[in-house]
Amino acid sequence: MKKGNFTPNYPPNVTIVEVGPRDGLQNEARTAPLDVKLEWITQLAASGLPYIEVGSFVSPRWVPQMADTAAVISALPPSKANYAVLIPNEAGLQRAIQVGAQHFSIFTASSNTFTKKNINCTIDESLERFIPIAKYTQHHNIPLRGYLSCAVACPYEGAMDPQQSAAVAKALIDLGCYEVSLGDTIGVATPNKIIALLDACTQQFPMSQLALHCHDTYGQALANIYAGLCYGVSVFDASVAGLGGCPYAPGASGNVATEDVVYLMQGLGIDTGIDLKRLINAGHAITRQLNIANRSKTALSNIVTTCPLH
Numbered sequence: 270m271k272k273g274n275f276t277p278n279y280p281p282n283v284t285i286v287e288v289g290p291r292d293g294l295q296n297e298a299r300t301a302p303l304d305v306k307l308e309w310i311t312q313l314a315a316s317g318l319p320y321i322e323v324g325s326f327v328s329p330r331w332v333p334q335m336a337d338t339a340a341v342i343s344a345l346p347p348s349k350a351n352y353a354v355l356i357p358n359e360a361g362l363q364r365a366i367q368v369g370a371q372h373f374s375i376f377t378a379s380s381n382t383f384t385k386k387n388i389n390c391t392i393d394e395s396l397e398r399f400i401p402i403a404k405y406t407q408h409h410n411i412p413l414r415g416y417l418s419c420a421v422a423c424p425y426e427g428a429m430d431p432q433q434s435a436a437v438a439k440a441l442i443d444l445g446c447y448e449v450s451l452g453d454t455i456g457v458a459t460p461n462k463i464i465a466l467l468d469a470c471t472q473q474f475p476m477s478q479l480a481l482h483c484h485d486t487y488g489q490a491l492a493n494i495y496a497g498l499c500y501g502v503s504v505f506d507a508s509v510a511g512l513g514g515c516p517y518a519p520g521a522s523g524n525v526a527t528e529d530v531v532y533l534m535q536g537l538g539i540d541t542g543i544d545l546k547r548l549i550n551a552g553h554a555i556t557r558q559l560n561i562a563n564r565s566k567t568a569l570s571n572i573v574t575t576c577p578l579h
Contacts, residue, residue: 280503282540284320286450286480287313287527289555290341291322291355293512294334296523299559303337307344309555313509314350316547318527322353322374326361342368353414357388359401366405373406375399376416377441378454379434380423387418396440403445415441416482420451420466421458431469439473448478450506453493456486460496467500480504483525485511490525491533498537505530510552511564526565528552 290310294301301309306323313321323345324338338354342365345352353372356362365373377395378384384392406413419426420434438449451466458466463481470479481497481504483490494505508524528549534541549568556563563569 277499278501279498279537279539280501282503282542283498283534284504285318285527285530285534285541285543286504286506287318287321287509288482288506288524289313289508289510289512289527291325291335292506292524293508293510295325295332296513297334297559297561299561300334301555301558303340303344305555305558306337306341309551309558310341310345310352311348312547312551312554314348316551317541317543318350318548319542320351320353320372322355325355325357326364327355327357339364339368342370351412353412355416356402358398362402362405372412372414373402374414374416375402375441375444375446376418377437378418378423379429379437380419380426382425383419383423383454386425392437396444399441399444407445413444413446415444415446415449416452417441417449418452418454421453421462422455424455431466434466435469435473438470438479442474442478446478448480448504450480450482450504452482452506453484453490454482456484456490458483458493459489460492463493463496464500467497467502476501477503480506482506485523485525491529494525494530494533498539509548509565510556510568512555523564526552526567528565528567532567 310323324341325335327335329336351372353374354365354370355374356365377392381391384395417438422428441449479502481502483493507527507530509527511523511526513523531541531543531545552563552565552568
């Protein structure tokens with residue numbers, strides 16, 4: 270058999286966006302007290318994570334875990350990490366302004382059905398809601414990140430057309446988002462689907478404005494992240510200990526574990542700036558507090574703590 274050299278287009282370093290304190294916690298049954306959240310987020314920041322989404326200004330009636338987001342933002346000590354909050358509408362914007370939040374995220378989906386179930390409006394209506402947020406961030410020079418749920422498939426509508434997803438992602442870019450995170454919300458993607466999605470998006474805006482947000486329902490998240498890496502993606506969302514899921518995506522399991530993503534990057538020689546041992550400790554700390562299983566294979570392995578390969 271003829272041997273060849275495989276030379277993928279890895280970026281030299283990647284940015285890991287930690288979504289555990291928001292996307293992770295919001296779907297866990299047990300509520301984390303404020304002091305537990307603050308200690309945990311501080312641990313995450315100390316591990317070297319550069320960007321941590323710490324909460325959202327959605328209605329506490331719908332997402333009780335996020336009811337204390339204002340208190341979290343107000344009480345967090347200064348850090349090198351960027352602390353971000355998710356904002357659904359103008360009312361959420363006003364609450365974020367009151368506590369001095371400095372990094373905002375907005376969210377919509379490729380599927381109208383999912384958007385209606387998630388935020389009770391159509392895709393177009395969601396984009397209209399974001400206009401005041403976008404104007405405020407542009408005027409005050411506040412970074413605005415976009416999330417696109419169901420970019421690959423929807424639990425209600427099935428497979429999504431990559432061109433449809435690319436068009437909605439472009440609309441978020443046009444609003445003023447510096448980056449759009451493409452979400453495999455129900456975790457059904459395989460690498461070919463990720464590549465097709467990236468192909469469609471990069472026809473409309475630069476690779477530098479793309480991130481991937483992979484769920485691990487079918488155990489494909491790391492394979493999909495690797496496909497994104499080979500394509501040139503350099504920003505990936507993850508949730509420590511694999512916390513979370515999606516309350517509006519029945520059957521979808523949690524996010525890919527941040528520990529597993531960092532382990533992959535280290536093995537590939539890609540710099541993340543993250544201390545894996547500290548990250549593992551942070552994952553164990555929050556799962557003990559919530560009395561739930563840690564879903565990170567890296568965190569649960571005795572080998573990585575006693576005989577690391579990197």
